[in-house]
Amino acid sequence: xxxxxxxxxxxxxxxxxxxxxxxxxxxxxxxxxxxxxxxxxxxxxxxxxxxxxxxxxxxxxxxxxxxxxxxxxxxxxxxxxxxxxxxxxxxxxxxxxxxxxxxxxxxxxxxxxxxxxxxxxx
Numbered sequence: 001x002x003x004x005x006x007x008x009x010x011x012x013x014x015x016x017x018x019x020x021x022x023x024x025x026x027x028x029x030x031x032x033x034x035x036x037x038x039x040x041x042x043x044x045x046x047x048x049x050x051x052x053x054x055x056x057x058x059x060x061x062x063x064x065x066x067x068x069x070x071x072x073x074x075x076x077x078x079x080x081x082x083x084x085x086x087x088x089x090x091x092x093x094x095x096x097x098x099x100x101x102x103x104x105x106x107x108x109x110x111x112x113x114x115x116x117x118x119x120x121x122x
Contacts, residue, residue, distance in 0.1 A: 005105050007094045008038040008047045010087065012054075021083045028080050030058040035076075037113050039094055041102055048106065050113035052076050054086070074114045 010020050014033040025031035032055035038047040053075045055063075060077065064070040078086065093112065097105050106115050 002098055002100060003041050003102065003105065005039055005041045005094050005097045005109075007087070007091045008040050010083075010090070011036045011038070021087075023081075023083070025081050029056050030062065031056055031081065032059040032063060037090060037109075039105075039109060041105055048115065050109050050115050052113040054078065054081075056080070074112070076112065 012020055012023070012033045012035050015023050020035070025033075032053055035052055035054045037050045037052065039050060040047045051074065055075060055077055056079060057077060060070075060072075060075075076086075094109070097108050099105050099108065106117070109115065110118050
């Protein structure tokens with residue numbers, strides 16, 4: 001039996017109490033914020049949080065300009081902020097997960113965003 005996942009919501013602790021759907025960066029082409037993506041699966045009954053940095057190429061260049069080598073993971077790059085485009089893309093990603101277990105789903109989502117239990121083994 002395959003399980004179904006769904007995107008519950010997006011939140012950023014970096015922007016205070018402002019909802020991401022109405023937030024606008026101070027500099028349109030240069031920002032980087034932590035985003036928490038909440039995902040539920042029909043077998044979970046609760047949501048799990050996955051984190052990523054949403055940023056622009058200009059922010060990346062400025063943030064890491066002093067490093068010779070930059071190895072990035074759990075970053076999503078955009079040229080400008082558009083909540084609807086971001087939400088639609090992440091919803092599509094989550095809705096296409098077709099696996100048998102939550103750990104398999106978390107592994108797939110973990111390619112894009114960090115899950116706190118990534119690599120956890122009992």
